[in-house]
Amino acid sequence: MISYNGNLVAQSGITIQENRGFLYGDAIFETLKILDSRVLFLEDHYFRLMASMRIVRMEIPMDFTMEYMEQKVLELVSSLEINASARARITFFRKSGGFYLPTDNTTEFIITASALENTIYQFMDDAYEVDLFKDFYVTKQLLSTLKSTNKMVQITGSIFANENGLHNCLLLNDDKNVIEVLQGNLFMLKDGKLTTPPISDGCLNGIMRKQLLAITGKDEDIMVEEASISPFDLQKADELFITNVIMGIQPITKYRKKTYGNDLSSNLLKKLNTQLRLGLV
Incomplete structure (x- = not known):
């Protein structure tokens, strides 16, 4: 039906x-x-x-x-x-x-x-490995921020990830900055600052991205910014995590030889689920 x-x-x-x-x-x-x-x-x-x-x-x-x-x-x-x-x-x-x-x-x-199997968002702390997808790039333009049915970059990237035993891939724009993953937005915690790429870099204008920016913006203990992320930044990060409305928050555990924690992503997911239970979203 x-x-x-x-x-x-x-x-x-x-x-x-x-x-x-x-x-x-x-x-x-x-x-x-x-x-x-x-x-x-x-x-x-x-x-x-x-x-x-x-x-x-x-x-x-x-x-x-x-x-x-x-x-x-x-x-x-x-x-x-x-x-x-x-x-x-x-x-x-x-x-x-x-x-x-x-x-x-x-x-x-x-x-x-x-x-869907789960109701509220579940925290997933299993191994979750990613790498860069460099065959094709996402252009820095308004159309890239929309959910259109032109998803060849995401499709070929998903095939690449599957062929290489990866859980996901990081997508690059034409400036070679990391902007998102195959099916969600990217957040990076580095030196106490939480960063997500700006919409102007060509990333999806994600709904869960907006929710996380609102939640973290109210927390005085977290510095938040929208700024470009280079592949070099990933090697120095403390946490990386993915957001979308179906999975909620998915921590990344490994990028190449670098491994990451998940303390912040776990805490943010608890806050998100609290808002859901209270009917605030």
């Missing part, structure tokens, strides 16, 4: 050979976490989706309000009889027609959902 333009159906009936998302990657998406019939970080997801559609000049349906989005996501989750925690994806794509130049800027959307 999926939601196609707000209607629950078994199949969308879309002709794939005419679909612009399939033909040209002409699509924008959001990945959501649902917990106890609540879409986490709903407002942030909605406004990022709307901003992304405006940037790529997609026409937003007049009735697609934040309340409507939440209603349709929860309607689908309920129809699938998912009771505790779920992962949902909303994908918007332009209607068929044209080649690179679309003949129609109006859009359609599909929502899919599946159950």
Whole structure:
């Protein structure tokens, strides 16, 4: 069961050979976490989706309000009889027609959902090794910060990681700075300062990234900055960790010969889960 333009159906009936998302990657998406019939970080997801559609000049349906989005996501989750925690994806794509130049800027959307094993975020302290992916780079531009369906860098990077026995890869921009990992944002603790790459470096404008910046910004014991990170910085770091809305916070334990602790990431995850229990996000 999926939601196609707000209607629950078994199949969308879309002709794939005419679909612009399939033909040209002409699509924008959001990945959501649902917990106890609540879409986490709903407002942030909605406004990022709307901003992304405006940037790529997609026409937003007049009735697609934040309340409507939440209603349709929860309607689908309920129809699938998912009771505790779920992962949902909303994908918007332009209607068929044209080649690179679309003949129609109006859009359609599909929502899919599946159950998640865990409810609140779990702290993972198992071995988690990463390395640089240097075959392709992420360009320093606004389009790189969006969740579009053009993910060839992430796909080829995932294949590289799998072939080399890695859990993940660090992505570089065209200045050769580290900006993110294959499916999330990157944070680095070094000399008591927590750093994450700025959006201007080309990293994803992540929802969990925003939450962590808000949490750490209220902690007087943590210095936080958005600044470029070079591969050389990684060798001197005390902690590295990954964030996204599905996993929460994932500590990196090893980069090449360097190993890392996880005290800060563990503490931040506890604070994040406390906010979830209190319904503050």
